[in-house]
Amino acid sequence: MTETPTRSADPVVDMRGITVEFPGVLALAGVDLRLYPGQVHALMGENGAGKSTLIKALTGVHPPTSGSIHLNGGPVEFTAPAQAQAAGISTVYQEVNLCPNLSVAENILLGREPRRLGAIDPRAMRVRSAQLLERIGLSVDPGSVLGSHPIAVQQLVAIARALAVDARVLVLDEPTSSLDTDEVGELFRIVRVLRDEGVAILFVSHFLDQVYEIADRMTVLRNGALVGEYLPQETERLELVSAMLGRELGTLEEVERRAEERTPGTAPLLTAEGLGRTGAIAPFDLEIRASEVVGLAGLLGSGRTETARLLFGADRADSGTISVDGRQVRPRGPRSMIAHGVALCSEDRKAEGVVADLSVRDNLVLALQAARGWMRPVPRRTADALVEEYIERLDIRPADPGAIMGHLSGGNQQKVLLARWLITRPRLLILDEPTRGIDVGAKAQIQKVVTELAADGMAVLFISAELEEVVRVCDRVVVLRDRRKVTELDGDTVTVDEVMAAIAEHEPEAVAP
Amino acid sequence: MNVLDVTRARERIERLPQRFLPVIATFVVFVLTFGTGSVLYDGFASPQILTNLFVDNAFLIVLAVGMTFVILTGGIDLSVGAVAALSTMIAAATLQAGWPPLLSVLAVLVAGTALGLLMGLVIHFFDVQPFIVTLAGMFLARGLCLLISVESISITDPAFRTVATGTITLAEGVTLTYSVLIALAVVLAAVYVLHLTRFGRTVYAVGGSATSARLMGLPTGRVRVGVYAVSGFCSALGGLLFSLYMLSGYGLHGVGMELDVIAAVVIGGTLLTGGVGYVAGSVLGVLVLGTVQTLISFEGSLSSWWTRIVIGVLLLAFIMFQRLIVRRTE
Ligand SMILES: Nc1ncnc2c1ncn2[C@@H]1O[C@H](COP(=O)(O)OP(=O)(O)OP(=O)(O)O)[C@@H](O)[C@H]1O
Ligand SMILES: [Mg+2]
Numbered sequence: 001m002t003e004t005p006t007r008s009a010d011p012v013v014d015m016r017g018i019t020v021e022f023p024g025v026l027a028l029a030g031v032d033l034r035l036y037p038g039q040v041h042a043l044m045g046e047n048g049a050g051k052s053t054l055i056k057a058l059t060g061v062h063p064p065t066s067g068s069i070h071l072n073g074g075p076v077e078f079t080a081p082a083q084a085q086a087a088g089i090s091t092v093y094q095e096v097n098l099c100p101n102l103s104v105a106e107n108i109l110l111g112r113e114p115r116r117l118g119a120i121d122p123r124a125m126r127v128r129s130a131q132l133l134e135r136i137g138l139s140v141d142p143g144s145v146l147g148s149h150p151i152a153v154q155q156l157v158a159i160a161r162a163l164a165v166d167a168r169v170l171v172l173d174e175p176t177s178s179l180d181t182d183e184v185g186e187l188f189r190i191v192r193v194l195r196d197e198g199v200a201i202l203f204v205s206h207f208l209d210q211v212y213e214i215a216d217r218m219t220v221l222r223n224g225a226l227v228g229e230y231l232p233q234e235t236e237r238l239e240l241v242s243a244m245l246g247r248e249l250g251t252l253e254e255v256e257r258r259a260e261e262r263t264p265g266t267a268p269l270l271t272a273e274g275l276g277r278t279g280a281i282a283p284f285d286l287e288i289r290a291s292e293v294v295g296l297a298g299l300l301g302s303g304r305t306e307t308a309r310l311l312f313g314a315d316r317a318d319s320g321t322i323s324v325d326g327r328q329v330r331p332r333g334p335r336s337m338i339a340h341g342v343a344l345c346s347e348d349r350k351a352e353g354v355v356a357d358l359s360v361r362d363n364l365v366l367a368l369q370a371a372r373g374w375m376r377p378v379p380r381r382t383a384d385a386l387v388e389e390y391i392e393r394l395d396i397r398p399a400d401p402g403a404i405m406g407h408l409s410g411g412n413q414q415k416v417l418l419a420r421w422l423i424t425r426p427r428l429l430i431l432d433e434p435t436r437g438i439d440v441g442a443k444a445q446i447q448k449v450v451t452e453l454a455a456d457g458m459a460v461l462f463i464s465a466e467l468e469e470v471v472r473v474c475d476r477v478v479v480l481r482d483r484r485k486v487t488e489l490d491g492d493t494v495t496v497d498e499v500m501a502a503i504a505e506h507e508p509e510a511v512a513p
Numbered sequence: 514m515n516v517l518d519v520t521r522a523r524e525r526i527e528r529l530p531q532r533f534l535p536v537i538a539t540f541v542v543f544v545l546t547f548g549t550g551s552v553l554y555d556g557f558a559s560p561q562i563l564t565n566l567f568v569d570n571a572f573l574i575v576l577a578v579g580m581t582f583v584i585l586t587g588g589i590d591l592s593v594g595a596v597a598a599l600s601t602m603i604a605a606a607t608l609q610a611g612w613p614p615l616l617s618v619l620a621v622l623v624a625g626t627a628l629g630l631l632m633g634l635v636i637h638f639f640d641v642q643p644f645i646v647t648l649a650g651m652f653l654a655r656g657l658c659l660l661i662s663v664e665s666i667s668i669t670d671p672a673f674r675t676v677a678t679g680t681i682t683l684a685e686g687v688t689l690t691y692s693v694l695i696a697l698a699v700v701l702a703a704v705y706v707l708h709l710t711r712f713g714r715t716v717y718a719v720g721g722s723a724t725s726a727r728l729m730g731l732p733t734g735r736v737r738v739g740v741y742a743v744s745g746f747c748s749a750l751g752g753l754l755f756s757l758y759m760l761s762g763y764g765l766h767g768v769g770m771e772l773d774v775i776a777a778v779v780i781g782g783t784l785l786t787g788g789v790g791y792v793a794g795s796v797l798g799v800l801v802l803g804t805v806q807t808l809i810s811f812e813g814s815l816s817s818w819w820t821r822i823v824i825g826v827l828l829l830a831f832i833m834f835q836r837l838i839v840r841r842t843e
Contacts, residue, residue, distance in 0.1 A: 061728065080727070080730075081727060081728050081729070081730045082730035082731070082732065084730075085730035086730070091728075093728055097722070097724065097725040097728040097729065098722075098725055098729070099717070099718045099721030099722050099725055099726065099729075099788070100721060100722065101717065101720070101721035101788035101789055102714075102717055102718060102721055102788075106714060106718075110714060110715070110718055110726075110729055110731060111711065111715070111729060111730055111731045111732075113711060113714065115711075118710075119705070119709040119710065120708075120709045120710065120711070120714065122709075145532070161729070
């Protein structure tokens with residue numbers, strides 16, 4: 001930090017005593033938040049603490065039940081996101097909220113398309129959106145359909161959209177949850193430029209490193225209440241974490257220990273030989289044994305998700321074979337792999353289809369029932385016991401089986417999605433970014449559950465952009481680069497540095513002559 | 514990041530057919546049905562048969578355009594047949610009462626648009642299923658027809674008759690009616706609105722994801738109401754063209770027409786879930802239906818119910834085809 005930001009300026013946004021009530025839930029109780037021009041303000045808290053709700057109260061999605069909002073000194077009462085946008089508040093909401101059926105260019109410029117003689121000017125749209133994409137360092141064809149891109153790209157497009165207007169306030173709700181280090185760096189570069197131009201920025205993230213890197217001030221929420229405002233240079237990380245959790249953090253060491261205890265089976269459960277698909281991933285070999293957690297690491301676009309989809313049969317391979325228990329299988333779509341005990345928990349929560357209108361219990365039971373086949377009903381008592389167990393194990397909040405899925409916070413929805421797969425006890429579980437958007441405490445919890453299940457005999461393929469996490473839970477790490485498997489690390493070589501080096505192309509041995 | 518460049522070229526190749534595949538498929542089906550007719554019957558493959566497809570179905574094209582707007586937002590409008598019938602009724606009754614033709618036309622268009630607008634407002638502000646609201650609208654419009662008269666009223670206004678019987682000669686022995694020109698103008702206007710105005714793009718956005726569109730700050734309410742007004746206007750105009758075609762107003766005109774229209778739109782590749790589709794597809798859908806009808810009338814011995822059966826089969830085939838595409842792109 002070169003200069004300590006001055007606080008003499010008046011706040012752009014001044015929220016006081018904000019209370020938001022949903023039927024039966026007090027999501028926010030009297031929270032204050034002030035955003036100053038030229039400052040990055042981090043909003044911190046556990047899953048379900050009320051961060052997204054506070055943002056939605058500001059932008060008119062959920063107008064507050066009580067409390068006041070002042071923008072540039074004047075009181076405002078937004079009742080629709082369009083009004084907040086018109087008043088200069090540009091927002092990237094937590095879930096990617098774009099239209100998958102439209103092109104990238106349109107998603108960036110919808111509602112403010114350049115026009116000539118009253119008609120939208122397609123050429124100007126291309127040019128303008130290409131400029132915005134270049135600004136955030138994303139090279140995709142503006143004319144391509146948004147839905148054809150991975151979540152990370154969609155996330156970046158959402159950010160490009162937010163940057164398309166000259167906003168006075170920029171709100172970013174977990175913009176980095178599906179991004180890699182490079183993209184985060186690029187995003188932060190832009191955030192700093194905007195900050196220096198005097199934009200007030202509100203930033204939500206569960207990554208402490210990122211918060212400490214970019215934030216000028218931090219506000220912590222817990223259970224819908226304000227805990228306090230902190231300055232990063234005066235606050236220890238542990239202090240911040242305890243402020244968020246209301247307790248100390250202690251599960252991480254346990255994960256470490258469990259990993260030692262596992263004894264992978266000897267015969268491979270799943271073997272892929274020369275498996276590949278043109279344009280998605282070059283032919284590769286892979287073996288996964290029971291009780292083994294294999295990591296898949298690589299940058300955005302390196303072919304992680306594509307590999308998972310091939311193994312799961314969601315995409316058809318055009319070369320190579322897959323064998324389960326030494327016998328070759330011809331995956332004709334996911335169903336045949338599911339029949340062999342393989343499950344894929346995809347990175348795309350929205351498309352994955354948690355049923356938003358059903359309760360947490362029903363969502364879990366649906367998966368359980370589907371896995372058992374409709375002929376064998378799950379006894380109600382067993383189902384309830386399992387649901388209770390997983391709500392507790394994954395710390396789903398509210399811990400109420402009857403809570404409506406769509407009302408859960410982003411992180412808690414992710415936990416339910418994960419529970420849906422865990423509860424069916426597959427033999428091989430492929431997890432694509434399972435801890436996306438999940439807070440520090442719950443993340444350790446999930447890692448613990450994964451390692452416990454592996455100790456019980458489940459094989460896991462673990463995909464994550466967060467190397468620390470991969471290294472912590474995995475016995476073996478497969479590294480991908482440019483849609484090609486480059487190496488496999490195991491034993492003592494599973495360290496963040498080694499994996500990083502493998503991703504970044506230069507061999508660590510080669511560096512020292 | 515440069516990996517993305519590699520996929521880019523691939524995407525560009527895949528993109529075009531992907532998006533236009535359903536429309537291209539409809540075109541192929543159209544060519545095939547028309548080809549079948551040409552092979553089976555002498556005189557089928559004439560330009561006049563082709564132009565007659567437009568002449569006989571001009572009103573359906575206009576209705577299908579309106580329906581396309583509604584279905585693109587993920588809605589449905591069951592009232593179009595009834596509103597079209599009401600339009601023939603209003604036109605015939607007002608002309609009979611001696612209104613000047615232009616005023617009569619204006620009254621029809623205002624009534625249809627207002628009815629559509631009303632349904633849109635109810636759907637949006639009371640958050641009722643479009644299916645229910647437009648079903649109610651359908652009963653209302655049919656009821657209003659009978660309120661005007663239970664009998665058929667023939668149109669004798671000279672101006673109307675001139676427009677109805679007037680033809681434009683394209684080539685030796687190939688003629689069009691003014692209705693066709695009006696229908697084509699509506700199609701062009703719809704393409705313009707859907708693709709080159711913010712209203713049109715918001716129609717697609719709402720169909721793609723209504724919540725996202727709202728969070729993006731788009732005027733989703735205006736659009737959701739607007740498409741029903743557009744459909745109401747198109748129904749009224751389609752009704753006018755129908756009254757030119759039949760030269761009468763009758764409360765039982767166009768019974769079940771809404772289903773033909775929906776069928777045409779779906780055959781044209783527009784997804785009932787919204788967000789995907791083109792007006793051009795809907796026009797092709799109407800032409801396919803028209804060709805099937807012509808084929809059956811050429812056969813002569815087949816009853817017109819065969820048209821229904823063929824349409825049913827086609828519809829099913831198209832819906833399965835769409836499911837396949839959707840599944841493949843997933
Ligand atoms: N529409 C709604 N109806 C009922 N309850 C809701 C609704 N939206 C949010 N909540 C509740 O409000 C609380 C706060 O949720 P919020 O989404 O703000 O959490 P968050 O801090 O953003 O969490 P995360 O880190 O998981 O995104 C949660 O308990 C959630 O269940
Ligand atoms: Mg949130």
